[in-house]
Amino acid sequence: IEHSVEPRVEQVKLLDRFSTSNKSLTGTLYLTATHLLFIDSSQRETWILHHHIAAVEKLPLTTSGCPLVIQCKNFRTVHFVVPRERDCHDIYNSLLQLSRTAKYEELYAFSYNPKQNESEQVKGWQLIDLAEEYKRMGVPNDYWQLSDANRDYKICETYPRELYVPRTASKPIIVGSSKFRSKGRFPVLSYYHKNKEAAICRCSQPLSGFSARCLEDEHMLQAISKANPSNRYMYVMDTRPKLNAMANRAAGKGYENEDNYSNIRFQFVGIENIHVMRSSLQKLLEVSGTRGLSVNDFLSGLENSGWLRHIKAVLDAAVFLAKAIAVESASVLVHCSDGWDRTSQVCSLGALLLDSYYRTIKGFMVLIEKDWISFGHKFSDRCCQLDGDPKEISPVFTQFLESVWNLTEQFPQAFEYNEAFLLQIHEHVHSCQFGNFLGNCQKEREELKLKEKTYSLWPFLLAEQKKYQNPLYNPDFSPELTLLEPNTVSFNFKFWRNMYHQFDRSMHPRQSVLNLIMNTSEQNKQLEEDIKELEAVSITKHVCALVTCSSDYSCYSAANFHLNGSNTADNRYSELASEFSKAEPAVVSLEYGVARMTC
Amino acid sequence: MEFAELIKTPRADNVVLHRPFHPAVEGTLCLTGHHLIFSSRRHDNAEELWLLHSNIDSIEKRFVGSLGSIVIKCKDLRIIQLDIPGMEECLNIASSIEALSTLDSVTLMYPFFYRPMFEVLEDGWSSFLLEQEFEHLSSVTNEWRLSCVNKEFSVCPSYPPVVIVPKSIDDEALRRVALFRYGGRFPVLSYYHKKNGMAMLRSSQPLTGTNGRRCKEDEKLINSTLRSGRRGFVIDTRPLNVAQQARAKGGGFEQEVHYPQWRRIHKYIERFHILQESFIKLVEACNDQSHNMDRWLSKLEASNWLTHIKELLTAACLAAQCIDREGASVLVHGSEGTDSTLQVTSLAQIILDPRCRTIRGFEALVVREWLQAGHPFQQRCAQSAYSNSKQKWEAPVFLLFLECVWQIHRQFPCSFEFNEHFLILLFEHAYASQFGTFLGNNESERAKLKLPQKTMSLWSWVNRPEELSRFQNPLYEANSLVIWPSVAPQSLQLWEGIFLRWNRPSRFLEEAEEERINIIKYNKELQAKVNVLRRQLAEMETDGEVQEEEP
Numbered sequence A: 001i002e003h004s005v006e007p008r009v010e011q012v013k014l015l016d017r018f019s020t021s022n023k024s025l026t027g028t029l030y031l032t033a034t035h036l037l038f039i040d041s042s043q044r045e046t047w048i049l050h051h052h053i054a055a056v057e058k059l060p061l062t063t064s065g066c067p068l069v070i071q072c073k074n075f076r077t078v079h080f081v082v083p084r085e086r087d088c089h090d091i092y093n094s095l096l097q098l099s100r101t102a103k104y105e106e107l108y109a110f111s112y113n114p115k116q117n118e119s120e121q122v123k124g125w126q127l128i129d130l131a132e133e134y135k136r137m138g139v140p141n142d143y144w145q146l147s148d149a150n151r152d153y154k155i156c157e158t159y160p161r162e163l164y165v166p167r168t169a170s171k172p173i174i175v176g177s178s179k180f181r182s183k184g185r186f187p188v189l190s191y192y193h194k195n196k197e198a199a200i201c202r203c204s205q206p207l208s209g210f211s212a213r214c215l216e217d218e219h220m221l222q223a224i225s226k227a228n229p230s231n232r233y234m235y236v237m238d239t240r241p242k243l244n245a246m247a248n249r250a251a252g253k254g255y256e257n258e259d260n261y262s263n264i265r266f267q268f269v270g271i272e273n274i275h276v277m278r279s280s281l282q283k284l285l286e287v288s289g290t291r292g293l294s295v296n297d298f299l300s301g302l303e304n305s306g307w308l309r310h311i312k313a314v315l316d317a318a319v320f321l322a323k324a325i326a327v328e329s330a331s332v333l334v335h336c337s338d339g340w341d342r343t344s345q346v347c348s349l350g351a352l353l354l355d356s357y358y359r360t361i362k363g364f365m366v367l368i369e370k371d372w373i374s375f376g377h378k379f380s381d382r383c384c385q386l387d388g389d390p391k392e393i394s395p396v397f398t399q400f401l402e403s404v405w406n407l408t409e410q411f412p413q414a415f416e417y418n419e420a421f422l423l424q425i426h427e428h429v430h431s432c433q434f435g436n437f438l439g440n441c442q443k444e445r446e447e448l449k450l451k452e453k454t455y456s457l458w459p460f461l462l463a464e465q466k467k468y469q470n471p472l473y474n475p476d477f478s479p480e481l482t483l484l485e486p487n488t489v490s491f492n493f494k495f496w497r498n499m500y501h502q503f504d505r506s507m508h509p510r511q512s513v514l515n516l517i518m519n520t521s522e523q524n525k526q527l528e529e530d531i532k533e534l535e536a537v538s539i540t541k542h543v544c545a546l547v548t549c550s551s552d553y554s555c556y557s558a559a560n561f562h563l564n565g566s567n568t569a570d571n572r573y574s575e576l577a578s579e580f581s582k583a584e585p586a587v588v589s590l591e592y593g594v595a596r597m598t599c
Numbered sequence B: 001m002e003f004a005e006l007i008k009t010p011r012a013d014n015v016v017l018h019r020p021f022h023p024a025v026e027g028t029l030c031l032t033g034h035h036l037i038f039s040s041r042r043h044d045n046a047e048e049l050w051l052l053h054s055n056i057d058s059i060e061k062r063f064v065g066s067l068g069s070i071v072i073k074c075k076d077l078r079i080i081q082l083d084i085p086g087m088e089e090c091l092n093i094a095s096s097i098e099a100l101s102t103l104d105s106v107t108l109m110y111p112f113f114y115r116p117m118f119e120v121l122e123d124g125w126s127s128f129l130l131e132q133e134f135e136h137l138s139s140v141t142n143e144w145r146l147s148c149v150n151k152e153f154s155v156c157p158s159y160p161p162v163v164i165v166p167k168s169i170d171d172e173a174l175r176r177v178a179l180f181r182y183g184g185r186f187p188v189l190s191y192y193h194k195k196n197g198m199a200m201l202r203s204s205q206p207l208t209g210t211n212g213r214r215c216k217e218d219e220k221l222i223n224s225t226l227r228s229g230r231r232g233f234v235i236d237t238r239p240l241n242v243a244q245q246a247r248a249k250g251g252g253f254e255q256e257v258h259y260p261q262w263r264r265i266h267k268y269i270e271r272f273h274i275l276q277e278s279f280i281k282l283v284e285a286c287n288d289q290s291h292n293m294d295r296w297l298s299k300l301e302a303s304n305w306l307t308h309i310k311e312l313l314t315a316a317c318l319a320a321q322c323i324d325r326e327g328a329s330v331l332v333h334g335s336e337g338t339d340s341t342l343q344v345t346s347l348a349q350i351i352l353d354p355r356c357r358t359i360r361g362f363e364a365l366v367v368r369e370w371l372q373a374g375h376p377f378q379q380r381c382a383q384s385a386y387s388n389s390k391q392k393w394e395a396p397v398f399l400l401f402l403e404c405v406w407q408i409h410r411q412f413p414c415s416f417e418f419n420e421h422f423l424i425l426l427f428e429h430a431y432a433s434q435f436g437t438f439l440g441n442n443e444s445e446r447a448k449l450k451l452p453q454k455t456m457s458l459w460s461w462v463n464r465p466e467e468l469s470r471f472q473n474p475l476y477e478a479n480s481l482v483i484w485p486s487v488a489p490q491s492l493q494l495w496e497g498i499f500l501r502w503n504r505p506s507r508f509l510e511e512a513e514e515e516r517i518n519i520i521k522y523n524k525e526l527q528a529k530v531n532v533l534r535r536q537l538a539e540m541e542t543d544g545e546v547q548e549e550e551p
Helices: A084-100 A118-126 A130-137 A170-180 A214-225 A244-251 A274-287 A295-305 A308-326 A342-354 A361-372 A396-410 A418-431 A442-447 A457-463 A513-547 A553-565 A573-579 B088-101 B129-140 B171-180 B217-225 B241-248 B272-287 B293-303 B307-325 B340-353 B359-371 B397-411 B420-430 B442-450 B458-462 B465-471 B507-550
Strands: A008-015 A022-033 A035-040 A044-051 A053-058 A066-072 A079-080 A143-149 A165-167 A189-192 A198-203 A235-239 A264-268 A332-335 B012-017 B025-031 B035-040 B049-052 B056-064 B069-073 B079-085 B144-147 B163-166 B188-193 B198-202 B233-234 B262-266 B332-333
Touching: A008 A035, A008 A118, A008 A189, A008 B293, A022 A079, A022 A118, A044 A342, A066 A084, A079 A084, A084 B079, A118 A457, A130 A189, A130 A361, A143 A189, A165 A214, A170 A214, A189 A342, A198 A308, A198 A342, A214 A235, A214 A332, A235 A308, A244 B420, A274 A295, A274 A396, A295 A308, A295 B293, A308 A332, A308 A342, A308 A396, A308 B293, A342 A361, A342 A396, A361 A418, A361 A457, A396 A418, A418 A457, A553 B012, A553 B507, B012 B035, B025 B088, B056 B088, B069 B088, B079 B088, B129 B144, B129 B163, B129 B198, B129 B359, B171 B217, B188 B262, B188 B307, B188 B340, B198 B307, B198 B340, B272 B293, B272 B307, B272 B397, B293 B307, B307 B332, B307 B397, B332 B340, B340 B397, B359 B397, B359 B420, B359 B458, B397 B420, B420 B465
Parallel strands: A198 A332, A235 A264, A235 A332, B198 B332, B233 B262, B233 B332
Antiparallel strands: A008 A022, A008 A079, A022 A035, A035 A044, A053 A066, A066 A079, A143 A165, A165 A189, A189 A198, B012 B025, B012 B079, B025 B035, B035 B049, B056 B069, B069 B079, B144 B163, B163 B188, B188 B198
């Protein structure tokens, strides 16, 4: 532990950040290679992963000691008071160093060892297979094929190797189109809708400037619209505000000119850029972190932050996209500037509205692997995994999760997963504990040999999927490939308290309906099993009784069962029931995300 | 008066009914003395709408050519539109509805005409007598007595005939205290905290006036609730300056010199027209689907509704805290003691007393702390959020209370025996009802109107097992603890069940709620089955043992 100057400080106070009475817990602070650990006097542990630390601040000395405020990427804020200023200074410096990583190889994922053997590790990485996913969608087919153009990342470094394009798009068209698109991100298939034979395609902005054209690019778009036999026109959705797109023309970039492309319907949808989103979240957190906040300050702060406006804009765009496909059977090409932020949001949410598979636990993992990880959403830069440019940080993926959460609120039975699943994914996008989200694109991930050196998150989530199952889920909620149509009137969008105040327990409901229903639903399964067993035993018993043979040892199995489960002293169910009733703090366990991993 | 005189056109055909999120239906419209009835003439499950005239808050007429439309805005916040062919018919119907929905005389209201179609198992008018409450109290303490000093409503017209007061204070003293309190509302027991024997009293403001009048009996009365050497708290729901100004009009507050054992806390709660305006603004904001996010949030903020909720919850928590945490008795009052006072005392009981979180206990609370305590329902609930008239007595005081209960319910979803629908039901019936329960402004008026004899009580209907089952919370597990709600803005929510009820499709949410109930029900079935099987097995076991003993 090279950074830890003083790995242990006693008599540290942990303040409740919203308590007006300055409530605090006293305990000991430990600094490990990966975590900051606080153990209070009643032996409760608070673990904070160094990678989760977004900012450390030392406040002016007070009579009770030196305050240290730590803000985390999972929106936890902890406020310590360290008795001696020197200790505080040491911790501060250590945390500053520990929370800033210069090289990928120093990230937690490279040292995290969940005690799996090599074949389990390999199997874990094979759990999500995108080739399989494209097959599920129905490609390749008569119109779409796998292209080997980017097999060696020669055409586009930030795309995956395997890309699906229209059969009529020849290699020269692909190459030509990619040269006319920002970062070489030419139009490729993101989602194929079997029933409507329509496609969601994605790319980056064209390098059109004020008047430049590219015949290959025009052919590319034509190929996409021709790959849809049911509709001859296609939509091109520029997810940026019109003004931003126009400004880009001055830099030789821009947007499609409808006159140059046949049969396209061009549409701006006005989602703001990463910088606006970053400062919006900053404002939101400033408001929600205020002590003794009044209702009106909260509401006006919420309004001024613009956060819910942005969430609504993202979801509105996704609804537009999904309707174009489901209602008009039209294919849609989506882009923003580079095609890895807003484009990922809109494509993945659009697919989620169109295809119920993505509303299952496994399907959601696939969706993230496809539209976010493989298509090069820059997780490393956006989540600040390495010490880098703070202007690259942006909560684009958080917004995606929040949009999904809003959908789960409107359609409580349409999703196999619950809120805890979304929160846990958010947790690990920032934890750098698993390899999935490291780096900015697939090429980089291959170079880092992540599949050999780190573990995939998904098998771990699947292993504990009971925690993430929505007990109300109804697989027949919507027939396959029918559109989920959310209501996007403003009042439907709510502040996501469990995300932004996940760790501020005093703000949560004291009894969680979700947990209670989850437990009950789980208990129902157990009871069903018990009934089967009891019935089986009862039949055996019955036979025994008829035979009335005192030396019949088959009765013993029943007797054993009797001892194990059914004697009157066994009050498993009533115990569970009493657990519900004393619900006060017992049922409050919304603290899904505590990084309780080995260290 | 004959209703027929008011009904110029009793029936119209080819009327089209528009409701949000429902397809338009064509049918026949009929007007009766108390109802607007719409029936589609389709044979397959014909759609019917029965609307009480008293539920209509306002109506608007619109004409396009000879097709007239009437937009009806209801007190339960629903808005419907009827397209009526024929200008004259439409005008006639509109004016009839207008007349029938604004009847002056209480005795013409529907409860006086309503004949129940159900068997009355228990007369709700006598379900919640203060005598019973006192019996319950007597089992734990003998410091209180039941006083009939107000038998003829002569001491305080807005109090019930019997009240609970400290044992050491006789009726003569009460009469003198009544003269010292606004409207004769002398301090009475609102709640007794069994855990530590502390009491919550409520009253109206003392009439100290500018020259600092005092009343020894008043001081003695409230001091008698204190343990020796302990202090009590007066929670005044007005800000200090308002309380001070009240002296000029003969009112006032308890001054330290005369009440040295009491600490006064001013916890301001908004009143009357401010609340009504807030209500109107909030409903306006919720009804406009076209608001962009910024506009919606700023409208929500400008309505101030959630601020009122937060203030009210904070005041109730404060009162509860004084009693439970500080171990002190509390006296709550504002000016008249019929609005904010009752909000605070009843909410504090929801927080403190598990009994109030049961269905029957909550009904008893509404009867005791609202109806008997003289909250002027008829004035406050005469109009809802669509009223255009500027009458100053309307205010959603009771609705705010219900919403605060809902907010606490949201935070402790397993601690209430009733569900959200029960609260919504009370809101609806407070504004328009076939039952007499919420008619009149106090018990004296109800007695004069002979409501118990002439009308049916809401409780008679709602407490029948088949009705009650709709209002039960499947998650309920009795919780004997004090439940402290969070009042952080992040913990408060818009009550969608009231304010967005008619503004969005709710099918998916309702189905999800049903599924939740099914999971719980299924759990109970399974447990019962397991228990039966175990018992059977155990019986076989003993049978087997008996047999085994026979050599």
